[in-house]
Amino acid sequence: MIRLIxxxxxxxxxxxAIYIMLIIVLGxxxxxxxxxxxxxxxxxxxxxxxxxKAERDDLAKYSKTLNLKRQEELDEYIYDQTExxxxxxxxxxxxxxxxxxxxxxxxxxxxYMESTYNPKTxxxxxxxxxxxxxxxxxxxxxxxxGIYRIKKASIQTELNELLASKDIVTNKKEKEMIESQxxxxxxxxxKYDLLLEHKITQEKxxxxxxxxxxxxxxxxxxxxTLDTYDKLSDDQxxxxxxxxxxxxxxxxxxxHNLDDSQPTVAANLKYFFGDFSFFIVLFVIIISGGIMxxxxxxxxxxxxxIKPFTRSQILTSKLLTILLLIPTFALMVxxxxxxxxCLFTGFTGVFDAIPVYDYIxxxxxxxxxxxYNFMMFVSRVPYFVIVSLISFAVSTITSSTALxxxxxxALVFFSNIINMAIDSFQFKWLRWFVTYIWNLEKYIFVRxxxxxxxxxGFNIIFIIxxxxxxxxxxxxxxxxxxxxxV
Amino acid sequence: xxxxxxxxxxxxxIGKKEIxxxxxxxxxxGDILAFIGPNGAGKTxxxxxxxxxxxxxxxxxxxxxxxxxxxxxxxxxxxxxxVENPDTYMYLSGYENLKMAQSLYGIHDEAELQAIIKKIGLxxxxxxxxxxxxxxxxxxxxxxxxxxxxxxLLILDEPTNGLDPEGIRDLRNLLKxxxxxxxxxxxxxxxxxxxxxxxxxxxxxxxxxxIDSAKTKDLKHxxxxxxxxxxxxxxxxxxxxxxxxxxxxxxxxxxxxxEDVSKAVSDLVGLGKKIYLITEQELSLEEAFLKKTGxxxxx
Numbered sequence: 038m039i040r041l042i043x044x045x046x047x048x049x050x051x052x053x054a055i056y057i058m059l060i061i062v063l064g065x066x067x068x069x070x071x072x073x074x075x076x077x078x079x080x081x082x083x084x085x086x087x088x089x090k091a092e093r094d095d096l097a098k099y100s101k102t103l104n105l106k107r108q109e110e111l112d113e114y115i116y117d118q119t120e121x122x123x124x125x126x127x128x129x130x131x132x133x134x135x136x137x138x139x140x141x142x143x144x145x146x147x148x149y150m151e152s153t154y155n156p157k158t159x160x161x162x163x164x165x166x167x168x169x170x171x172x173x174x175x176x177x178x179x180x181x182x183g184i185y186r187i188k189k190a191s192i193q194t195e196l197n198e199l200l201a202s203k204d205i206v207t208n209k210k211e212k213e214m215i216e217s218q219x220x221x222x223x224x225x226x227x228k229y230d231l232l233l234e235h236k237i238t239q240e241k242x243x244x245x246x247x248x249x250x251x252x253x254x255x256x257x258x259x260x261x262t263l264d265t266y267d268k269l270s271d272d273q274x275x276x277x278x279x280x281x282x283x284x285x286x287x288x289x290x291x292x293h294n295l296d297d298s299q300p301t302v303a304a305n306l307k308y309f310f311g312d313f314s315f316f317i318v319l320f321v322i323i324i325s326g327g328i329m330x331x332x333x334x335x336x337x338x339x340x341x342x343i344k345p346f347t348r349s350q351i352l353t354s355k356l357l358t359i360l361l362l363i364p365t366f367a368l369m370v371x372x373x374x375x376x377x378x379c380l381f382t383g384f385t386g387v388f389d390a391i392p393v394y395d396y397i398x399x400x401x402x403x404x405x406x407x408x409y410n411f412m413m414f415v416s417r418v419p420y421f422v423i424v425s426l427i428s429f430a431v432s433t434i435t436s437s438t439a440l441x442x443x444x445x446x447a448l449v450f451f452s453n454i455i456n457m458a459i460d461s462f463q464f465k466w467l468r469w470f471v472t473y474i475w476n477l478e479k480y481i482f483v484r485x486x487x488x489x490x491x492x493x494g495f496n497i498i499f500i501i502x503x504x505x506x507x508x509x510x511x512x513x514x515x516x517x518x519x520x521x522x523v
Numbered sequence: 524x525x526x527x528x529x530x531x532x533x534x535x536x537i538g539k540k541e542i543x544x545x546x547x548x549x550x551x552x553g554d555i556l557a558f559i560g561p562n563g564a565g566k567t568x569x570x571x572x573x574x575x576x577x578x579x580x581x582x583x584x585x586x587x588x589x590x591x592x593x594x595x596x597x598x599x600x601x602x603x604x605x606v607e608n609p610d611t612y613m614y615l616s617g618y619e620n621l622k623m624a625q626s627l628y629g630i631h632d633e634a635e636l637q638a639i640i641k642k643i644g645l646x647x648x649x650x651x652x653x654x655x656x657x658x659x660x661x662x663x664x665x666x667x668x669x670x671x672x673x674x675x676l677l678i679l680d681e682p683t684n685g686l687d688p689e690g691i692r693d694l695r696n697l698l699k700x701x702x703x704x705x706x707x708x709x710x711x712x713x714x715x716x717x718x719x720x721x722x723x724x725x726x727x728x729x730x731x732x733x734i735d736s737a738k739t740k741d742l743k744h745x746x747x748x749x750x751x752x753x754x755x756x757x758x759x760x761x762x763x764x765x766x767x768x769x770x771x772x773x774x775x776x777x778x779x780x781x782e783d784v785s786k787a788v789s790d791l792v793g794l795g796k797k798i799y800l801i802t803e804q805e806l807s808l809e810e811a812f813l814k815k816t817g818x819x820x821x822x
Binding site: 040041043044047048051052053335336337338339340342343344345346347517519 | 537571574575576577578595596597599600602604607608611612613614615619623624626627628629668
């Protein structure tokens with residue numbers, strides 16, 4: 038058997054296909070690294086939109102043509118004046134101050150314009166102007182941390198008022214609304230505490246860390262304002278679970294100052310299986326499909342069959358070769374991408390943590406690049422094995438390389454759609470279908486899930502059934518086959 | 524002399540069509556057996572059944588005392604073969620093909636490999652990829668592949684296909700040498716002129732049935748209904764009586780046995796004829812084959 042497997046491996050590694058695949062992987066790896074490295078230089082729409090003087094002047098020119106006696110045009114004029122105010126501020130101040138004003142104080146500016154231009158408004162112009170001037174002063178005279186403290190103090194005042202009013206209100210619905218607002222204010226204060234603690238500014242360099250804080254606060258607020266878990270609908274339960282993951286992961290990243298927007302080895306290789314799984318599957322299919330069909334086409338199957346081995350031994354050797362090649366090729370592709378990433382990132386973050394949220398334990402489990410990808414590979418082993426066995430079985434039974442590649446590829450391509458359909462239409466009776474059970478990632482990492490999950494035991498039983506059924510067929514067929522004209 | 528192959532009443536059916544009907548023959552060590560027949564007679568099917576490439580419906584085939592059905596691994600372990608075409612891995616070199624075949628038998632003998640390469644005459648091209656070989660070179664390689672396991676039975680299907688005259692001569696000498704060493708050789712070919720130069724046994728198959736099995740020299744004897752055919756060359760056959768069958772101007776044909784020849788010689792001498800030569804007529808293998816099968820041409 039070892040002699041047969043050794044011969045099979047020699048044949049595989051003498052074929053050009055494997056090296057062509059590796060060159061394609063190399064090219065794709067370079068492209069992926071380039072994208073990760075230079076992504077921020079190509080990101081559009083992230084810079085503040087109030088940066089163009091020409092746009093500001095065009096808007097001003099247009100708004101002068103509006104008829105303020107007509108209510109619709111008056112509303113439009115007020116909106117335009119608000120926008121012009123932002124343009125004027127942003128063109129004279131740093132981007133982060135501009136972002137702060139436009140995102141945090143939009144209504145303040147709008148109210149001021151409303152009070153200035155709408156004669157029918159109830160808003161008082163002096164009041165709105167005073168409030169706006171105060172904010173502008175704070176924005177222009179303080180650094181970002183000063184502004185955080187001012188904001189925090191302002192929200193604290195609102196919180197105190199809400200806490201006081203909560204005791205007075207008797208109406209249940211009103212009380213619930215106040216409680217919800219209290220939670221929001223408390224989390225807003227927490228947000229500024231975190232921004233101050235970890236010295237996160239509004240500048241582009243801190244964009245990722247800032248968004249971690251925002252995501253954390255949003256998820257936390259959302260879960261705290263939801264009802265108890267058991268009373269939630271299925272969609273709400275799903276949202277709750279996703280929020281738990283967001284809370285834990287973002288908190289971990291914030292506490293450990295992990296900026297996952299920077300291209301490090303760990304950050305890039307976290308997505309290795311997402312980016313390269315297809316290459317591994319494609320390689321496996323091509324090798325499995327050709328290992329038998331090519332022998333029929335070239336006639337070399339006769340040479341094998343007249344050697345002192347039973348047909349079952351010959352088939353088993355080819356099968357074991359395929360199974361050996363799955364981790365081999367995965368390792369080869371990983372190594373290529375790992376080396377490329379190290380070169381592109383200057384070996385930055387090779388041993389950085391990759392945090393993963395464990396839903397069952399409700400805690401973060403920390404991996405490194407190597408054991409994370411090893412676990413990702415292990416969780417996909419049934420997938421790779423089943424796909425390769427299907428290819429091998431079709432190749433043995435039909436002697437057609439084309440069919441043995443197309444059939445498993447079709448299953449791979451449509452697997453997501455099939456799984457979505459099973460979940461969406463609640464086809465419980467289809468949860469044993471091969472595409473639904475072949476990826477064990479959700480079990481290995483015990484991560485969140487947005488559908489109904491089979492038990493791990495259920496999946497493993499069906500994986501074994503599929504493997505046995507697909508493996509037995511070529512043995513039956515090959516042992517009975519007469520070799521005719523090849 | 525050891526019986527290497529015993530084929531007993533072998534039958535093969537594909538669908539409703541009977542391909543082989545009660546095919547029986549034996550090959551002993553040292554034999555070079557020519558297995559000949561018209562197209563579609565069942566030659567290649569017989570070879571495939573001997574090698575376990577197809578299933579036997581009825582009958583038995585044993586090689587070296589092992590039944591090919593019941594004990595395939597032992598039966599095939601001392602067999603080398605080329606079936607239909609020399610099947611080689613085109614993307615490997617000739618050397619790699621031979622090395623791989625050798626290693627599958629658990630043999631790792633470089634000296635032996637080199638000896639085989641020398642025997643098949645591919646020393647200069649053995650490291651080239653087989654895809655660059657001519658048909659003749661691939662045929663030589665195929666023969667080499669059949670020899671890696673020191674077989675005591677060699678089965679060759681159209682071995683001279685693609686070989687130049689030098690190659691055919693080398694093959695002929697090689698097969699004679701191997702037969703002398705005790706190897707049993709089974710050759711199926713349409714090149715009867717070549718076969719008769721080195722095969723000592725012939726089996727003729729037609730429509731799935733063995734129609735004759737004999738030593739080559741016996742098959743080639745020109746047998747008429749009366750017996751063997753002899754030619755007596757004399758000075759002139761003019762004015763001889765019509766009881767003699769005449770040929771050309773100086774030959775008399777006698778059909779019968781040696782006694783008849785002796786009587787005829789006496790008669791001719793009595794008639795004053797001079798006797799120059801007496802020969803027993805021999806057919807070529809092709810003529811013998813055509814006579815047996817009733818065909819006008821082989822291919």
